[in-house]
Amino acid sequence: MTDATDRDEDDVALAGEYALRLMDADARRAFARRMEREPALRALVRDWEERLATLADEVPPVSPVAAREGPDRGAAFRRRPRAAPVGVELDPLLGGALTAGVLVLALSSGPAPRAGARLHRRDRGRGPHARLRRALRSRARRARGRADGRRARPGPRPRAVAHRRGRADPGVARRAAAGRPGRACAEPRRWPRRWPAVRSPCRTNRPAGRPRASPPAPCSPWARSRPADGPARICAPG
Amino acid sequence: MTTPSDIEALIARVALGDRAAFSALYDATSAKLFGVCLRVLNDRHEAEDALQEVFVRVWHKAGSYAVNGLSPMTWLITLARNLAIDRLRARKAPMVTLDESPTSRTAGPTPEAAAIAASDRARIAGCLGELEPARADAVRGAYLDGATYEELARRHGVPLNTMRTWLRRSLLKLKDCLSR
Numbered sequence: 001m002t003d004a005t006d007r008d009e010d011d012v013a014l015a016g017e018y019a020l021r022l023m024d025a026d027a028r029r030a031f032a033r034r035m036e037r038e039p040a041l042r043a044l045v046r047d048w049e050e051r052l053a054t055l056a057d058e059v060p061p062v063s064p065v066a067a068r069e070g071p072d073r074g075a076a077f078r079r080r081p082r083a084a085p086v087g088v089e090l091d092p093l094l095g096g097a098l099t100a101g102v103l104v105l106a107l108s109s110g111p112a113p114r115a116g117a118r119l120h121r122r123d124r125g126r127g128p129h130a131r132l133r134r135a136l137r138s139r140a141r142r143a144r145g146r147a148d149g150r151r152a153r154p155g156p157r158p159r160a161v162a163h164r165r166g167r168a169d170p171g172v173a174r175r176a177a178a179g180r181p182g183r184a185c186a187e188p189r190r191w192p193r194r195w196p197a198v199r200s201p202c203r204t205n206r207p208a209g210r211p212r213a214s215p216p217a218p219c220s221p222w223a224r225s226r227p228a229d230g231p232a233r234i235c236a237p238g
Numbered sequence: 239m240t241t242p243s244d245i246e247a248l249i250a251r252v253a254l255g256d257r258a259a260f261s262a263l264y265d266a267t268s269a270k271l272f273g274v275c276l277r278v279l280n281d282r283h284e285a286e287d288a289l290q291e292v293f294v295r296v297w298h299k300a301g302s303y304a305v306n307g308l309s310p311m312t313w314l315i316t317l318a319r320n321l322a323i324d325r326l327r328a329r330k331a332p333m334v335t336l337d338e339s340p341t342s343r344t345a346g347p348t349p350e351a352a353a354i355a356a357s358d359r360a361r362i363a364g365c366l367g368e369l370e371p372a373r374a375d376a377v378r379g380a381y382l383d384g385a386t387y388e389e390l391a392r393r394h395g396v397p398l399n400t401m402r403t404w405l406r407r408s409l410l411k412l413k414d415c416l417s418r
Contacts, residue, residue: 016409061269
């Protein structure tokens, strides 16, 4: 009886320590493993987290810079991602200038250039805006291909690429099914005013077993990255 | 005004990839979460980075929210606090005095939610009040500042093992009080 009570008290205190993040890394990992096996322990931690979260009421809300500055969100959200092993993102200003340039060209010279037409066979009859958008995306893809030397020519839509890769390499499909980060990352389909790209733990394309040579690729939560039936980890432009 | 069920609904929509819901969730919760990150990190730029990471995690993990059993704000606050503490411990820099004043606040909770929150707050405050002031302060420091045992022992000028004993006993007393 006393042993059981002591053990309960131990668990209560340990769960509190876990919720407070007082354990060192090893103890934390060991406790997390125990929690996987013991739902009661997990419930104890959840209870502590709920109780202790009310202490956060002592912390006044503070608007981040981005929110204070309104639609033009602050530097933290404008910051470009770090190294981009998979893709080169189009700077919003550069993208705007490019759009304007292509638009002027299209209006002044009539039909879209042959290369554009060749690249966008799917766009037949959908109007200049769709072609322009696809042209920009295509250019970005080609720029990415040049940048990392892996995707030098325009291919099918990235989502299809990711899907096909998933079929070719069962490991990818398995990882995606397990809810782990996917492989391909790319710039968002459009540049939102409020949330430029943010870093995420998307992984890079690399041969299995090869050590990661660079930090995770950037992609944006604004990228159209998940199917309607649940969260997906494969980031790709829409 | 945003109720917990509103936030829960937003998280559910975020899990389906709804960007508008994500934006609304950011607007509703970023100030609170930024406050939590700032309290732990004492550095605005780092707190901004941490906040950004929090929302990336929210985007990716919204689908798993439903199974963790936490209330939506507890989930978000725990996520923000844990990420901020990870950053704090990664940098191992000395603490500086927080000299930040709240700049603006988002729309507050509904009166009902505020009443519930106030009741919970009063309860834990009451239970912390039953502890010796230094021990209650240690619990607060561990949660709000993300302080380690070593930092708390230094702060209170007691040996490390004494601090471990303080916190362990304080947690048991708190649990007992909160269960009454």
